[in-house]
Amino acid sequence: MVGAGQLARMTHQAGIGLGLTLRVLAESPDDGAALVTPGVELGAPDDLGALMRFAKGCDVVTFDHEHVPAEHLRALEAAGVEVRPGSAAQLFAQDKLAQRRRLFELGLPVPAFAPVTSVADIERFGAEHGWPVALKAIRGGYDGRGVWMLDAPPDVLPSVPVYVEERVLLMHELAVQVARRPSGEMRAWPVVETVQEDGICVEVVAPAPRISPALSTEAARIGTRLAEQLDVTGLLAVELFEAPGGLVVNELAMRPHNSGHWSIDGAVTDQFEQHLRAVLDWPLGDPAPVVPVTVMANLLGGAHTELATTLPAALAAVPEARVHLYGKAPRPGRKLGHVTVLGDDVVEVRDRARLAVSILRGDD
Ligand SMILES: Nc1ncnc2c1ncn2[C@@H]1O[C@H](COP(=O)(O)OP(=O)(O)OP(=O)(O)O)[C@@H](O)[C@H]1O
Ligand SMILES: [Mg+2]
The missing domain is CATH 3.30.470.20 (ATP-grasp fold, B domain)
Structure with a gap:
């Protein structure tokens, strides 16, 4: 798996029961998956040499993120590597504008959207579809970074390529x-x-x-x-x-x-x-599903998250909670793990999951 964050870490965990050995291409030995698997290769996902070395001896190469450049994916395929998903498919996960266009062509419901090369493009789109509009980075956005809700045209464009879409009343x-x-x-x-x-x-x-x-x-x-x-x-x-x-x-x-x-x-x-x-x-x-209701709550770091003390407290208070930590140092806003609670009643199960997370965070 290219990338060694929490997704690779949990994939490794799942592979153990199937007798699989997951190799990861990690950017740092501290990455969540690099901390737990023996098959770690260090390298950047945009370094073709590192990707080629990494892929040698893998049955299949897959990904925990979208950061491998399309031309590198194609080079791996040309070298005979089993890349899954393939480069043609991954394009639509990497490039949000290409994704919007493809979904539109397929007749699927998408928000109205338009490419943007100038502030005037945004102004025109807002005049036609109404404000606010959503301005989105075409590549690399995650966790809302790369999404800007605008009530009016901006003075300047963001430094990354963007497109604009209507704000959906969801x-x-x-x-x-x-x-x-x-x-x-x-x-x-x-x-x-x-x-x-x-x-x-x-x-x-x-x-x-x-x-x-x-x-x-x-x-x-x-x-x-x-x-x-x-x-x-x-x-x-x-x-x-x-x-x-x-x-x-x-x-x-x-x-x-x-x-x-x-x-x-x-x-x-x-x-x-x-x-x-x-x-x-x-x-x-x-x-x-194995039960009528499952609630998963993300643990985002708070100002007082100190897992050495908050974890035992959460385990004691919510013994039915399943805790999954990603091996990351706490920082405010950082995704550190998640908690899952199973049950029959949405309100009860959600309350228990929220309680566990709030104790883990160290909230007062
Ligand atoms: N067109 C829209 N209209 C209304 N809300 C939107 C719109 N686009 C995005 N949002 C809100 O912003 C959130 C993040 O947007 P989006 O999923 O596109 O960005 P992201 O940063 O790539 O997220 P992810 O972490 O899932 O990759 C959405 O879950 C939704 O709450
Ligand atoms: Mg999203």
């Missing part, structure tokens, strides 16, 4: 995840609801508690259709907005995703194991 945010093998087999988890604060996912409820069966079928159909039409191998996560007029696709990721962390504890087969099975073209596992 009621809920949803996500659907699908696994697909090179041979075509697909499996989807139930649609989940995601809760974002300041552009960062803080909570996921699985299955989504307040959507109609019709909407949930529609979301699943969007997911499987995209996996097929973009020829995704491995995992595809589709972030969706529930808007007054129906579902709107926000964005795609072709890797395990924060919206699927609940499945480690809450589903028969979790997203990390399923990703490995899918990229290896092995039979896929059952994605069914």
Whole structure:
């Protein structure tokens, strides 16, 4: 796996039970996955030499992020490396404008959008579609970094390439995840609801508690259709907005995703194991939930997060909580781990997950 953050760390954990050895290309020996797997190679994801050395001897190369340049992905493929998902598919996870255009061509519901090369382009778009508008970095955005909600045209453009889209009046945010093998087999988890604060996912409820069966079928159909039409191998996560007029696709990721962390504890087969099975073209596992309600709450660092003391306190207060830490030094706002609680009642389960996270954070 190229990249050695928490996604690679949890993929390694899933691989152990299948007798797999995950090698990681890490940028630093302190990366979450580099701390726990013996197969660590150090190197940058945009260094072709490092990628080639890393890929030698791997059965399959897959990714915990979108940072490998497209030309390097193609060079690996030309050298005979099994790159999954392939370079053609990954383009649509790396470039948000190409993604929007492709989804639009496929007839899927997307917000109105336009390319931007000048402030005047934004002004025109706002005049036509109304303010505020969302300005988005075409590449490299995450956790809301690279998304700017604007009430009026900016004085200058951001220093990175951007495009503009309409601000959707969303009621809920949803996500659907699908696994697909090179041979075509697909499996989807139930649609989940995601809760974002300041552009960062803080909570996921699985299955989504307040959507109609019709909407949930529609979301699943969007997911499987995209996996097929973009020829995704491995995992595809589709972030969706529930808007007054129906579902709107926000964005795609072709890797395990924060919206699927609940499945480690809450589903028969979790997203990390399923990703490995899918990229290896092995039979896929059952994605069914094991309980009526699973809530996953992200642990973001607070001003007083001191895990040496807050972890035992959280374990004592919420013994049913499943705690997953990523091996990162606490820093305010940093994703340090997540907590999962299983049960029958959404409100109760959510309260317990929130309590565990608040104790872990060291909130007063
Ligand atoms: N067009 C929009 N209308 C309304 N809200 C939006 C729009 N685009 C983004 N948002 C809000 O901002 C959040 C982050 O946006 P987006 O998912 O595009 O960015 P990101 O930084 O790439 O996120 P991620 O960490 O999921 O990769 C969304 O989850 C949503 O809450
Ligand atoms: Mg997002």
